[in-house]
Amino acid sequence: MTVTEGIHQAAGSKPVQSILYLNGVTKSFDGFKAINNLSLDIAPGELRAIIGPNGAGKSTMMDIITGKTKPDTGEVRFKDNIDLTRHDEADIANMGIGRKFQKPTVIESLSVWDNLELALAGNRGIWQTLFNVIKPGQAERVDEVMTLIGLNEKRNDLAANLSHGQKQWLEIGMLFIQEPEVLLVDEPAGGMTDMETMQTAKLLKDIAKSHSVIVVEHDMDFVRALESKVTVLHEGSVLAEGSLDKVSADQRVIEVYLGR
Numbered sequence: 225m226t227v228t229e230g231i232h233q234a235a236g237s238k239p240v241q242s243i244l245y246l247n248g249v250t251k252s253f254d255g256f257k258a259i260n261n262l263s264l265d266i267a268p269g270e271l272r273a274i275i276g277p278n279g280a281g282k283s284t285m286m287d288i289i290t291g292k293t294k295p296d297t298g299e300v301r302f303k304d305n306i307d308l309t310r311h312d313e314a315d316i317a318n319m320g321i322g323r324k325f326q327k328p329t330v331i332e333s334l335s336v337w338d339n340l341e342l343a344l345a346g347n348r349g350i351w352q353t354l355f356n357v358i359k360p361g362q363a364e365r366v367d368e369v370m371t372l373i374g375l376n377e378k379r380n381d382l383a384a385n386l387s388h389g390q391k392q393w394l395e396i397g398m399l400f401i402q403e404p405e406v407l408l409v410d411e412p413a414g415g416m417t418d419m420e421t422m423q424t425a426k427l428l429k430d431i432a433k434s435h436s437v438i439v440v441e442h443d444m445d446f447v448r449a450l451e452s453k454v455t456v457l458h459e460g461s462v463l464a465e466g467s468l469d470k471v472s473a474d475q476r477v478i479e480v481y482l483g484r
């Protein structure tokens with residue numbers, strides 16, 4: 225059994241084939257098909273990049289997975305047999321599908337440490353977290369995540385004083401510390417320097433050693449650095465899938481990106 229299989233297979237149960245499985249999903253807005261017969265299969269522990277021109281349906285797809293938007297038709301399954309269309313957004317987040325939006329939402333007036341501690345505490349609330357003694361093991365967990373996101377030396381700095389890239393890493397850390405099984409990450413590299421972009425790719429690759437990660441991104445240098453399978457969306461469907469080299473050599477993908 226590989227490490228990934230071990231993580232995703234409960235004792236005695238059948239190994240999970242697909243951490244996320246979409247089949248024949250359609251969603252229309254006022255008669256316009258934003259998602260059109262979309263199918264997608266993500267394996268446990270997979271890192272998958274989703275690309276596609278503006279309006280291809282990337283955000284709507286993420287909204288459908290997280291329960292923010294209900295599809296008109298089609299299957300949306302988590303761990304093979306959990307039908308996500310029957311659950312609301314809060315349920316889906318609690319089941320272990322975490323999403324990081326494009327804009328960081330860290331609390332600027334708190335330190336890096338406090339932001340992580342707060343995220344770890346989850347529903348316990350801000351005042352209890354800040355004034356209660358931290359539980360055994362939690363400080364170690366905060367330290368561990370702080371090291372992963374490369375902000376150890378900034379632990380006592382206010383989040384307001386971090387660079388844009390560092391805020392994004394902190395936010396990824398705040399999602400990761402809650403131990404979701406799947407992380408959905410929306411355009412993390414937007415507005416980052418080249419060095420920050422490469423560090424973000426490394427961070428997501430590190431996270432994907434033990435988690436499934438789906439990342440939507442426009443920055444092709446970032447997508448190349450992920451070294452992952454790429455899905456190209458266009459007009460709400462999968463246009464091409466494979467390595468970045470393979471999809472970027474596909475004539476249909478070239479036409480979509482360059483315009484006909």
Ligand SMILES: Nc1ncnc2c1ncn2[C@@H]1O[C@H](COP(=O)(O)OP(=O)(O)OP(=O)(O)O)[C@@H](O)[C@H]1O
Nearest residue numbers: 253254257258276277278279280281282283284285
């Ligand atoms: N709530 C909505 N009401 C009406 N139309 C919508 C709604 N949400 C999305 N759309 C339309 O659906 C299509 C797909 O949008 P979506 O935001 O999913 O694309 P995207 O690939 O994420 O684009 P971008 O890269 O620009 O963020 C677009 O034409 C958009 O205008």
